[in-house]
Amino acid sequence: MSTKDRILEAALRQFNELGTDQTTLRSLAEELGISHGNLCYHFKNTDALIEALYDCLIAEIEEQVIQSQHPDNELEEMVLQAETTFRLLYKYRFLLLDLVRITRRIESIRQKFRAVMQLRRLQFHVTFGHLVRRGLMREEWVPGLHDRLITNLLVLGDNWIPNAEIHFDEKGESVIRYYFEAFKAGLTPYLTEQGMEAFR
Amino acid sequence: MSTKDRILEAALRQFNELGTDQTTLRSLAEELGISHGNLCYHFKNTDALIEALYDCLIAEIEEQVIQSQHPDNELEEMVLQAETTFRLLYKYRFLLLDLVRITRRIESIRQKFRAVMQLRRLQFHVTFGHLVRRGLMREEWVPGLHDRLITNLLVLGDNWIPNAEIHFDEKGESVIRYYFEAFKAGLTPYLTEQGMEAFR
DNA sequence: TTGTTTTTAGAACAAGTGTTCTAAAATATT
DNA sequence: AATATTTTAGAACACTTGTTCTAAAAACAA
Numbered sequence: 001m002s003t004k005d006r007i008l009e010a011a012l013r014q015f016n017e018l019g020t021d022q023t024t025l026r027s028l029a030e031e032l033g034i035s036h037g038n039l040c041y042h043f044k045n046t047d048a049l050i051e052a053l054y055d056c057l058i059a060e061i062e063e064q065v066i067q068s069q070h071p072d073n074e075l076e077e078m079v080l081q082a083e084t085t086f087r088l089l090y091k092y093r094f095l096l097l098d099l100v101r102i103t104r105r106i107e108s109i110r111q112k113f114r115a116v117m118q119l120r121r122l123q124f125h126v127t128f129g130h131l132v133r134r135g136l137m138r139e140e141w142v143p144g145l146h147d148r149l150i151t152n153l154l155v156l157g158d159n160w161i162p163n164a165e166i167h168f169d170e171k172g173e174s175v176i177r178y179y180f181e182a183f184k185a186g187l188t189p190y191l192t193e194q195g196m197e198a199f200r
Numbered sequence: 201m202s203t204k205d206r207i208l209e210a211a212l213r214q215f216n217e218l219g220t221d222q223t224t225l226r227s228l229a230e231e232l233g234i235s236h237g238n239l240c241y242h243f244k245n246t247d248a249l250i251e252a253l254y255d256c257l258i259a260e261i262e263e264q265v266i267q268s269q270h271p272d273n274e275l276e277e278m279v280l281q282a283e284t285t286f287r288l289l290y291k292y293r294f295l296l297l298d299l300v301r302i303t304r305r306i307e308s309i310r311q312k313f314r315a316v317m318q319l320r321r322l323q324f325h326v327t328f329g330h331l332v333r334r335g336l337m338r339e340e341w342v343p344g345l346h347d348r349l350i351t352n353l354l355v356l357g358d359n360w361i362p363n364a365e366i367h368f369d370e371k372g373e374s375v376i377r378y379y380f381e382a383f384k385a386g387l388t389p390y391l392t393e394q395g396m397e398a399f400r
Numbered sequence: 401t402t403g404t405t406t407t408t409a410g411a412a413c414a415a416g417t418g419t420t421c422t423a424a425a426a427t428a429t430t
Numbered sequence: 431a432a433t434a435t436t437t438t439a440g441a442a443c444a445c446t447t448g449t450t451c452t453a454a455a456a457a458c459a460a
Contacts, residue, residue, distance in 0.1 A: 142385075145388070148386070152385070159359035163354075163358060166303050166310065
């Protein structure tokens, strides 16, 4: 394993456990048993590490999108994709724990993130349209209702990790499940009877 | 106006605009036209300022709870209280923009915040119980559904501000309205026909 | 007025951080 | 084997931050 990869691995661990502000080039160098001068040679500063790890996350998400294709069952597809995304976000949870400061400081990440989110909103709209046409989802009984639902789902998707950090002492799988259940629960009232059956 | 109050006022502004990490005793002293030694005399460090401002927020929220009492219309009461809370949180938005780091660093705030949130969850449950009995809200058609709805509402309530910071360029009233609409939309599918009418 | 307390300014200090630089060591290339 | 390139260690630097300290100024009390 290359030094660069070892650094990224250790950085992900320290970012997740200590936060981006308590992780320094020196603390990383110490954990890795190398000099911080050397670390500086590979990554100029912690922001460079954050950017590199963010690109890793994006790469993993795109990989997931390419792999899973269930064009026959859009509801299952959507739920499964959401679950995988939940797990991926948890792997890189330091990003969401500190997203405001990171996007304030690193303009490139801010732009990429906004683009991803607009795309996800669009995808939800498209999927909802399909689901309505197939009778799995109720039509909007108030104009703009679906868009507000999507806002709710996206806010939950982006912020369940900070929320868990503050309110839970546990970590890992149980937390993921807890919030993913909430995510699904947010969806159910908008489904038809038929949709509810397909949901289970 | 006492120096202490002037400091708190300036701190709130800088925290909201620059973030808690870019605001320093020196930057505050400069804005106020006093020495940072003097500032240190009143507040030992920025954490002391954060704690003081957090106590201000709590005080304002409690004041609001005491004032508004509509025991005749619980639905209106709940929505109005939520709106006022949305506005108060926006006034002290720096707290929510940086909640993870703040609660990690300042244990007392973490504990107070968790207590407040448990209380709010309980209040929602009580109110939902009343609304169901009055026929304004549908009964849970899946066990635990209300609790997951509350999780969704609380996550939105705590995180719409960080979300707005990342995704919106606008600030102020329009942002508050946008997310408060999403909050109300999250509630509507759980209401009965009668509840929907009372809602408008 | 006189003495006491509170408030203020400004210097000085310590600790931590990213950054740069130099030279040695390791590795790769010819 | 000789040379060039990449990688590494460690020192040195500049900068920021909170913190402490001293003494002057202001406000207040007797």
